[in-house]
Amino acid sequence: MLIVAALYHFTRFPDPAALKPGLLELCLAQGVKGSLLLAPEGINGTIAGPRTGIDAVVAAIRALPGCDGLEWKESYAQTMPFGRMKVKLKREIVTMGLPDVDPLARVGNYVAPAEWNALISDPDTVVIDTRNDYEVAIGTFKGAVDPGTRAFGEFPTWWKENHARFAGKRIAMFCTGGIRCEKSTNYLLGQGLNEVYHLKGGILKYLEDVPEAESLWQGQCFVFDNRVSVGHGLVPGGLGTCGACRRPVTEADRQHPTYEEGVCCPACVNDYSGTDRARFRERQKQMQIAARRGTRHLGS
Numbered sequence: 001m002l003i004v005a006a007l008y009h010f011t012r013f014p015d016p017a018a019l020k021p022g023l024l025e026l027c028l029a030q031g032v033k034g035s036l037l038l039a040p041e042g043i044n045g046t047i048a049g050p051r052t053g054i055d056a057v058v059a060a061i062r063a064l065p066g067c068d069g070l071e072w073k074e075s076y077a078q079t080m081p082f083g084r085m086k087v088k089l090k091r092e093i094v095t096m097g098l099p100d101v102d103p104l105a106r107v108g109n110y111v112a113p114a115e116w117n118a119l120i121s122d123p124d125t126v127v128i129d130t131r132n133d134y135e136v137a138i139g140t141f142k143g144a145v146d147p148g149t150r151a152f153g154e155f156p157t158w159w160k161e162n163h164a165r166f167a168g169k170r171i172a173m174f175c176t177g178g179i180r181c182e183k184s185t186n187y188l189l190g191q192g193l194n195e196v197y198h199l200k201g202g203i204l205k206y207l208e209d210v211p212e213a214e215s216l217w218q219g220q221c222f223v224f225d226n227r228v229s230v231g232h233g234l235v236p237g238g239l240g241t242c243g244a245c246r247r248p249v250t251e252a253d254r255q256h257p258t259y260e261e262g263v264c265c266p267a268c269v270n271d272y273s274g275t276d277r278a279r280f281r282e283r284q285k286q287m288q289i290a291a292r293r294g295t296r297h298l299g300s
Contacts, residue, residue, distance in 0.1 A: 003054045004075045004225065006204060008044040008093060008179040010103045011066030016040060016089055019064060023057075024087040030056050033082040034225070037090045041104075043067070044093035044179055046225055048081050073177060073204045075234035081225035096183045097153040100190070108185030108196035111172070113206040116199050117216050119172050120144075125197075126169040130155060130180045131222075134247040134267065138229060138239065139219025141174065152180055156187060163191070170195035176221060178202040207232050222248055244268050244280050262287065 013019065016038040023036060030053030036045035043064070047057060054074075062070045111119055120127045120141060127144040129136050136146045147158040171188060173181045173196070181198035188196045199206060203221045210217075212232040220229035220237040228248055229237035240249045243262035253259055258269040262284030263277055272280070 002048050002077045002080060003051055004046065004048045004077050004081060004227075005054050005058060005072045006046045006075075006177045006223075007058070007061070007070060007072035008042065008177065008182075009061075009067050009070045010042040010093075010182060011064075012104070013038065013040055013042065013065070020087045020089060023060065024085065026060055027053075027057055027085045027087070030054075032057050033080060033085045035082070035086045035088065037088050037093045039090045039093045041102075042093050046223075047085075048077060048225070071201075073201060073208070075204070075208075075230065077225075077227060077236070081227050083226075094179045094183060095151070095153055096155070096187070098156060098187065101183050101187050103182035103186050106186060106189055107182050108171075108173070108189065108198045110200040111197050112200055113209040116172075116174075116206060117210070117214065119197060120216065122170075124169055125172050126166045128171060128173045130173050130175045130184045134245075135176070135222040138237075138248050138250070139217065139221055142216045142218055144174075152183075155184060159188070159191070170197065172197040172199075174199040174203060174206075176202050176223065177204050204230070204234065208234055220248075242268060243284060244272055244276070 019038055027047065030049060032047050032049035032053040034045060034047035036043060036047065043061060047054065058072060062068055119125055120143070127141055129140050129144045129146055130152070133148050133150055140146065147155060149155055149158055171193060173184055175181050178199070178201055185196045185198050203217070207217060207221060207230065215232060220231050220239060222229050227236040228239040228241055231237050241247065242249050242265035244264050245268035247265060247267050249265050253265050256266045258264065258266050263280040264272065
């Protein structure tokens, strides 16, 4: 059994590049794989490995400047959900594209999973899903507004075009693990709103803490690793991903006439050139060869 740890923390890193070599070396030495993003505003990522390895990496991150308050969420996987370990340098640990948005200055009111149902069931509350459209498509909270964004950076434009719909309402927002809401709530507070709330720990913490019989969550929660999705109790949901666009793929998608394994799905059938498709088909062929040999293709 492997531990999967999802984490983020906003802090000031004057030189994120200086932190990269040590983190990467430690992860490799501890048998930990996944992805960590470093930026001047902090750290974000999901990693998986043995209990001792995850403990060592988390301890090292908590020892970084300003990271002693790091919180993380754990789930489990029977097999390694990542193919390699990557530590990347980014401008933002979650991309919104607005330099003035600063979660370290202020954020909305945190709401614990146990109190979330009461808040979003109140008719004076508007519930907004801040995730991307393909994530919302496989699961969301009952009655939540879907902005239909393909990237988080589109959220401010969507808000400016739609905010009049929500006048006089309190706003409650949620995302996978909580990081996007740190920025989206800061953004709304900067737009003059007062009653802004967000789900502490995100959907993952809600699915871990709230019994399914009491849950207002519907469907699966997309996760950014080879498990693809999880449900109540953080049990893997059994979905696949499109080899081209990496969106989740359901059984209905696989039966669609436009679906081609490893090449395209109904959501991206018009998004790639013939050259791209040829490259995807070759990759799929190599993956099948690797599978027959009992090895793992790095593009899988």
